[in-house]
Amino acid sequence: MSASLRPSADLPPRVDLSNCDREQIHIPSSIQPHGMLLVLDPVTLSVIQCSDNIGLLLQKPGDSILGLSLSEIGGLDVGRRLLHHISKAPIQNRPFLLRTVTISDDHRERQYHAIAHRTDYYLILELEAVIAPPSVDDALPDVHAQVDAFTLKAEEAASVAALSQTTAQSIRDLTGFDRVLVYQFDEDWHGIVVGEDGNGELPSLLHHRFPASDIPAPARELYRVNRVRIIPDASYTPVPLTPNLNPLTGRPLDMTFSTLRSVSPIHVEYMKNMQTASSMSVSILQGGRLWGLISCHNHKPMHVPFQERGTCDLFARAFSLRLSALDRAEEFERGIEVKSVFTKLFAVMADSNDFASALSSHADELLAFVAASGAAVATDRGYLLVGKTPTEAEVQMLADCLFKSDNREVYQTDCLSSTYPAAMSFTETASGLLAIAVSKIHAGYVMWFRPEVVRTIQWGGDPKKNVEYVEGQWKIHPRQSFETWKETVHGRSIPWTKNEVDGAGELRNAIVEIVLRKAEEIAELNQELTRSNRELEAFSYSVSHDLRAPLRHIVGYAEILRESVAEKLSEKDQRFINTIIESSEYAGKLVEKLLEFSRLGRAELQFNRIDLNELVTEAQADVMHDAAGRKITWKIDKLPVVVADLMMLRMAVRDLIGNAVKYTRQREEAVIEVGSYSTDSEVVVSVKDNGVGFDMQYADKLFGVFQRLHRWEDFEGTGIGLANVQRVMERHGGRAWADGQEGNGATFYFALPRKNLKE
């Protein structure tokens, strides 16, 4: 959870909630009164510092024992030999129980647990009062059986929630606290109660959240190092140490590992607000990080003996082992799932020329891959949307924004609107976004979306701290009230897991690889095409020369022959010669037309501004050579100026006008109309005649090469004219089509895209 989720604290800016983060909680120079503390020289075992309450016990001022060796202090027999033993042992900073000692004062004998640990400079001996003396002296509870029972339960827990629940229960059974919470930190150190067991004395806090400031950084660090602490009675009066500063270091005593360490006054106040008189917490660590706490509370003061606290620590460690196993199992399962979908997606992409359509046509897999409810594939060719997504325009803007903010690999968020305010309008489809960049040069992304999950978060009280101005200083007080404070969270989705984000990253690599490979293939294909195009060009060139030459010779010699021998030949023989000449001429024309057609496909377009009326007039003049004596009525509108390749457009216009003249040949009066109209995207020119027309069922054949709809005797021709028109239009990004009716005239259209006009 990010910090933006938390309502901003309504405080003057100079007051910093991290005040607690600077509190030196490990050096309070005082202890809680349920025991006594002695700081000993590790060699001489003489007393360097002691808690003031030891004087009360010995009935003389505490400072009177300073400098004395332990054995010289009457009434304190805690086993000199044991102390010697640990003083020689390698430095060990974990407190451990030496033994139970009995100290008599005037009134009665009292038992204490003698607990010792070492620091760099000295030995700390703590005597913790045994409040409820064990029935059998020194008899340890059956730790083995307790841990065994707990481990079994933990192993059966199939989820973190179940594990937390069973742990809370076991700890409460063991210790007898009113309420035991399992409290988990999120990555921002806010806490959530994930397991709870209680007897009803204290209110339930299950699923409540607590702001990170409740357990400030120094406390968290202390909890990480020293895993167990207890406050038997929050209303205690701290007992100071004498002298206040440690004489060996000149600094306050480092009480990080002290079990009696007095806690921060802020914490004591906090506990009072929570109506808990006593508390204990046991840290749960995972991979060295503080995962959470087992937090125990009692409405009345209570104490948990040292050994039992140790057992709680064992439970916490078993918890963390089970937690790791659960996490790993979950991760593993999801990993396998992601992997298998990945394999499938990879296969379909590899088989396809277009990864985008391959992905979007496998919508189920694409969505299941990262458990998304919608996905979009954005490429330079467009946007493919799958499932529940924002609109195409919104996706496009999002992709552009990702690209502009330099997201070139993997981007993920469970609260898109916090970084991209425009997402506010589509939180119901895309509160969560996982995106992978698939291009470095344009806004190419595969995006997955998750919908908003409206969550009501129960904070453990208003997550604001009260701040008070006392004696010229800002003082922070913990919560005054522990009413549940609810907050509804909008614009958030279920967060993406590491597996999903990693899987997406892998898919990205795969796509980039596939796209790269395709690009190489295309480059290769292009090279191939360029080569075969060159070959084709050489081929047509040689056809134009080598095929036309013999045809020319046939015609040439036949004509010379006809001239010289015509008089001697019969009419029939003359017709034979004429047929030779005509056929060869026709063959020559065919070759020429074919060449022209192939040239249309290859020649580079040279754009000119062309007055269509001029072009029509020119074509008219040209075709009228062959139509002398015919009665033709021309109705030619004012035509626009277009931008096109002159040679090509001239050919198209000439072909259409020529056809109109040709196919009206049988009409007494031919009427040929040339008109035009414009749409948003095109300029359309039509050539209408009242000629023989055609059957619309052959309309699609009209524009094919060598397609003829009439018998040769009726209308001669190569069957290439309309194919040329079509090709000219294709080259210009336009189109050609026709309308007609058999015997009732035809209208031919061609359309040039208007964008050409701007060139």
Place this chain on the structure above:
Amino acid sequence: MLKPILLVEDNPKDLELTLLALEKTNLANDVVTVRDGAEAIDYLYRKGTYSEREPGNPAVVLLDLKLPKIDGIQVLEMIKAEPNLQAVPVVMLTTSREEKDLTRSYKLGVNAFVVKPVGFREFLEAIQDLGVFWAVLNEPPPGSMKPSPRM
């Protein structure tokens, strides 16, 4: 004496037909025929076989585009680059209407460009026109708006 016409043509049939056509035009000029580009260059520069010929440039060069050894375009280039020959009109004869041939020839300063028609009659007309006013046969450079006569 009239200057001769230099005909550069490698194909014997085309050569014969062209000569027949020229014959029918009743031009008084002699026709000198050479069979490839190298020979044409020799003639024009009075080198090799033609080192002994009478001095003087031809009236017109009828130059086939596709020639062995040195092709027509190269011959054209050499003529137009040589101050003494620049003024000689050159008519390209070609089988193709390939745009790049036309464009290149015009760039090099060809005086006329005749695409050999399939029909002999049209060819005859073209050759006859050449003798009188070859500019009529001019194929315009590609891209111009001027309507061109069909060859």
